[in-house]
Amino acid sequence: MALAAAAAPMLGAIPAHAAGAGAPLQIDVYNPGEKSLFPVSSEIVTGRTGTILIDAQFQRNDAEALVNRIKATGKPLKLVYVSHSDPDYYFGLDTIMAAFPDAKIVATPQTVAAIKATKDDKLAYWGPILKDNAPRALVVPQPLGGDRLTLDGHELRVVGLGGPSPDRTFVSIPSAHAVVGGIPVAANIHVWIADTQTPESRRNWIRTLDRIAALRPLRVVPGHYLANPDGSEPYTLASVKFTRDYLAAFETEAAKAKNSGELIAAMKARYPNLADVASLEMSAKVIKGEMQWPVGVGAASAFPAAGKKALVQFGDIGFRLDFKDDHTMTFVGTSGQYQGATDTVEYEATQIRPQVFMVHWHEPKSGDNVVHVEDFENGVVYTNIAHRNGEFQHLKGTIRIEDAK
CATH class of the missing domain: 2.40.128.20 (Calycin beta-barrel core domain)
Structure with missing residues (x-):
């Protein structure tokens, strides 16, 4: 499968319509694809006077690539927003902070609290796996007040804080007609479901996807993705539909399957060409009650x-x-x-x-x-x-x- 190259093209700027806004924002997406452990997305949002980074990558080498991308804009990094509490969204912060010490680093209060509660365990697990690409220090963001970021008169809105799944927010950039950040949307990979262990939590996830679709964005950057089979990037509402359809299919097959093996086979039959079968296998075992997640957590x-x-x-x-x-x-x-x-x-x-x-x-x-x-x-x-x-x-x-x- 063609991977989402680290040199992913910049999303085309769309004229801003926000009152008082200056030049249109540019959104440059970095996703290491199959070159790294997780194909996680980061976005460099560039305006007239500076940049905002959304998510800081998992591996040190990918965070270093982000630093080079940001420096290439010729604009100062004003702020880093961490959109989720999983380590692939924030392990790169020490590298970013070392290169841009004046940049403010923020996340929602829920994300900050979750990072504080889990960061040491996450590093203990992932440090030996990442080796030289592990963070040398863990950086905890400061709590974001409210639900808005601004850059040169443009608003970036954190959507979903007041909804049923405040841990699955996303960032809407109205002037660019774009949705980025967070974990709700995936593309061309099996969707990680082990963290949503109840039917209601998965229904709430679908409601979040419906909320994204209702905004009618022209660009949607999945939080995790690989490139389309033709090499193009999956930056459309088709990725929202894919994730929604996958969740619905998983729910249907989980209800019919007697065990994880049957569930895995059914989902492979529906999606024979998707990457990251390991996520399907673990999710199926967790949902069918054959495996505890997080690991080591029992009754x-x-x-x-x-x-x-x-x-x-x-x-x-x-x-x-x-x-x-x-x-x-x-x-x-x-x-x-x-x-x-x-x-x-x-x-x-x-x-x-x-x-x-x-x-x-x-x-x-x-x-x-x-x-x-x-x-x-x-x-x-x-x-x-x-x-x-x-x-x-x-x-x-x-x-x-x-x-x-």
Whole structure:
């Protein structure tokens, strides 16, 4: 299969329509394709006065190639935005920071919390594999306030923070009619599904893809991809449709398959020419309950608060969270500005690593969408509240399971 060459062409600039915007933005895509462990995408967005980098690559040699690309623009790197918490999105940050020490490095609060919770384990696993291409230091981004980046009057919008899957956001660049960043879209490879282990999480993924399609972008850069068989780049809505169709097919075949072997065979029959069969094999084993993911996580690492009450304190703001079971929770504000506020919600808890979970829910009464990263090992909780009026609230506090009476 033809690979997505590191010299992937620059996406053509499209005249900007944003009020007050200057010259059109240029988007240069770097994806190492089959030359590296992961065919992960980075985007260099160039304006009149500077550049923004979206995602920093996995391997040191690829991060060094990014540095050369950025220097070739002749514009200063103003900001690096890390769009996801997997290490192939941020392991290259130390190389980028060494070359551009004045650039600000940011990510959403959820991504920052997830990186903090998993970075040491990720490096312990991947360091010996990457060897000289491993990061020499781990760089943690600063939390992004809100959901907008700007470059020379153009907005880059982080979409999905207030939705059902805040860990699967993407970046919309309206003036360039482009969607980039994040992990929702793939092309010409088997889609990694092991991180979405419930049917609802996969349905939410499809909703994210539908949201991308509804924007009608002229360019969509998949987060992971290989080039099309004819050597062209898969920067169209066809990649969104491919990912959506793949998820739907996987759901259908998973329901019919008695085991992972049957599921793998069925998906290979549907997609005989896709690369990265290893992702299919692992995803099938995880979804059919034959393998724990993350590796080494067993039944003892189920969500610790399920069936219990947790006390959460953000400074003078307090809550009691009554987790009725593994999907329903009632909360009540016990102090501060939300004292007396209460609602019953459907929540989803996704394990980041043992004893650390991303928990999110929608509140019917307020219309707010809430994300927690709950670290039960250290008693720390981070939250991002996407209010119905479009404002965001970021808090850090403590969490503990209430003693049984």
